[in-house]
Amino acid sequence: MSAPLPPVAEILETLHVVSLPMSVRFRGVDHREAALFEGPEGWAEFSPFLEYGPAEAATWLAAAIDFAFEPQPLPHRDRIGVNATVPAVAAEQVPEILARYGACRTVKVKVAEVGQTLEEDVARVAAVRERLGPAGRVRVDANAGWNVDEAERALHALAEFDLEYAEQPCATLEELAEVRARMRDWDIPIAADESVRKATDPLAVARAGAADIVIVKAQPLGGVRRALDIVEQTGLPAVVSSALDTSVGLGQGARLAAALPTLDYDCGLGTASLFTGDVASDPLVPANGEIPVTRVAPDPELLARHAASAERRAWWESRIRACHALLDT
CATH class of the missing domain: 3.20.20.120 (Enolase-like C-terminal domain)
Structure with missing residues (x-):
């Protein structure tokens, strides 16, 4: 990312972690966890698969930060x-x-x-x-x-x-x-x-x-x-x-x-x-x-309905901090 990296506290301030039920088992899971946060451009998602380590997941966080904080390229179709x-x-x-x-x-x-x-x-x-x-x-x-x-x-x-x-x-x-x-x-x-x-x-x-x-x-x-x-x-x-x-x-x-x-x-x-x-x-x-x-x-009602447990939220917060630290270097 070429733009300045927002502080991790700014990302965590609007963070919601959800666990969505799936109609069929896919990639070995029947619920999909995702972290969502809001920036000046709108909401973005950070949801690397659970087995991915910080080095791989950091690219996913870069994508989410870019989508939440930076204007996007103009579309050619709607x-x-x-x-x-x-x-x-x-x-x-x-x-x-x-x-x-x-x-x-x-x-x-x-x-x-x-x-x-x-x-x-x-x-x-x-x-x-x-x-x-x-x-x-x-x-x-x-x-x-x-x-x-x-x-x-x-x-x-x-x-x-x-x-x-x-x-x-x-x-x-x-x-x-x-x-x-x-x-x-x-x-x-x-x-x-x-x-x-x-x-x-x-x-x-x-x-x-x-x-x-x-x-x-x-x-x-x-x-x-x-x-x-x-x-x-x-x-x-x-x-x-x-x-x-x-x-x-x-x-x-x-x-x-x-x-x-x-x-x-x-x-x-x-x-x-x-x-x-x-x-x-x-x-x-x-x-x-x-x-x-x-x-x-x-x-907001659906965010509350599908909110992950406090333990899972803490896990995702820790993951975001680790990935953010890698991007910051």
Whole structure:
């Protein structure tokens, strides 16, 4: 961040820590914790996943501070097309989950879940394709769960469902580049997520020829401006996705998507539909496959209803202090 860092006391003064219930278990949790605070520009969210240490989480705090305290880049659009997200559930649960999203034309399906089989992935993707029909768009996300041979075998098995792209099939750049080369004749583009947001050099994926598309997220990349710069430097088309944010964080993601000069893909910003409670009285859930580009202010009653315990609030305060100290150096 180029602007002066606000004192940590100023951040903690407006801090609210919430725990939102989820409709299905996702990333191993059934409640999502997040810290929210207000600055001169409005409310922002700090919600790195619980297992992230201060060094990684500090980038998320930089993003929240930037969104709360600094004017944001001007938007090019006022609505963002979004995809539905289907966690690694049984195929028979797919209709129930998709019903929460309404008329989305694009669905991202989680695959390669630990303890599950390729047959379960195929059944889940088949159920999504059946629900969407031939005109819908289906993308899969393996979260780096396969090696190269597993990825090739899985994507061949899933190719009959006309995949829009495969997100992060493998962990390393070398593996992604190899999978991309093997899948070129199958016309399945490769998208990079973890290889961008968790990399010390988020541009390396483009230099290595390891992806056709980059997935960018405002919080993990340090804010809207830094994410825009990364997309510009990669020269690749981008999909803006959420980090399982509350509606406050989704507002920041929508602002990033709106600021991109071009936006060729629906974005992963419809994840408020995975919650059974939110902090906003008018949450950013998809309507006709879109969400508006708007800042979200939490509802005081909902902040109180979903407030985390005093112990969890103290944990988040300590986390913010640690991350702020790193940013201050």
